[in-house]
Every structure is written in C-alpha cells, then in structure tokens.
Amino acid sequence: MDPEFLNVDQEHIHDQTVSSCGCSFGEPINVGKLQSWIQELIQTKSNDLYRYKGVINVAGMDDPFIFQGVHMLFTGTFMKGGWKGSKDKLTNFCFIGKNIDKEYLINGFKNCIADKLSYN
Numbered sequence: 229m230d231p232e233f234l235n236v237d238q239e240h241i242h243d244q245t246v247s248s249c250g251c252s253f254g255e256p257i258n259v260g261k262l263q264s265w266i267q268e269l270i271q272t273k274s275n276d277l278y279r280y281k282g283v284i285n286v287a288g289m290d291d292p293f294i295f296q297g298v299h300m301l302f303t304g305t306f307m308k309g310g311w312k313g314s315k316d317k318l319t320n321f322c323f324i325g326k327n328i329d330k331e332y333l334i335n336g337f338k339n340c341i342a343d344k345l346s347y348n
Contacts, residue, residue: 246278249330250322251337256287256298257319258342265336266295266302276328282321283310287342292317 262284270277281296292311295304311317323333 241316243326245326246324247330248324249329249333250320251334252318252320253341254285254316254318255341256285256317257293257337257340259286259293260287261340261342262286262293262337265340267340269333269336270297270300273321273325276326277284277323278325280321280323280325282320284321285317298301 276339277297277299279296279298282294284293284295286293286306289306290311291308293304294307294310295302297303319337321333321337
C-alpha cells in the first residue's frame with residue numbers, strides 16, 4: 229500500500245505516446261475489406277492497441293456491426309435492430325493506444341468503404 233497514492237499534490241507523469249483516434253462517416257463499409265484490414269492491423273499493431281471499438285454500417289446489412297478489442301483479442305457481431313429506424317447509419321470507431329497513427333487508422337477505414345455496386 230502506498231500512503232501517497234491519493235495525494236493529488238504528488239507529481240505524476242503521463243506517457244506522451246498514449247493517445248486516441250476516433251472518426252465517423254456515413255458511407256457503408258465492405259465487410260470483407262474490413263475483416264482483412266482489421267486482421268492486418270491486429271497482426272502488425274496489436275502491442276500498441278490498448279482498446280478499440282466501433283459501430284459499423286456494413287453494406288447490404290440492416291443491422292450495425294459492433295466490434296471491440298484489446299491488443300490481439302477481437303470480437304464483433306451484428307446487433308439486431310441496432311439502428312432502430314435511424315436514417316443516419318454512421319460508422320463510428322475509436323482506438324486508444326501507444327504511438328497511434330491517426331492518418332493510418334482513418335485511411336484504413338476509408339479504404340474499406342464499399343463501392344456502389346456492392347450494396348445497390
């Protein structure tokens with residue numbers, strides 16, 4: 229037990245390499261592209277990914293795909309009735325970790341946007 233644990237006057241240091249990245253956009257996502265990209269992301273960046281989660285508007289699906297992960301642990305599922313008649317089916321995601329490359333993450337999702345032929 230550290231008697232100074234709750235001492236707010238005590239000096240503390242924040243790790244400047246830890247940050248977060250979030251984004252939101254409306255275009256539907258190609259689930260195949262997303263799975264491939266997430267798999268690559270987990271294999272190459274998992275040590276730096278502390279927490280990630282999102283709600284994905286998947287092309288051709290009526291329900292949102294909900295995902296979350298910690299390092300290499302990833303889970304995702306479609307949530308029945310998740311949009312509840314909403315006109316705005318937005319993709320939202322957030323990553324928290326060390327040495328976060330925001331441009332890489334945002335572009336990774338944008339590269340998964342479905343072309344019009346795949347969901348019309």
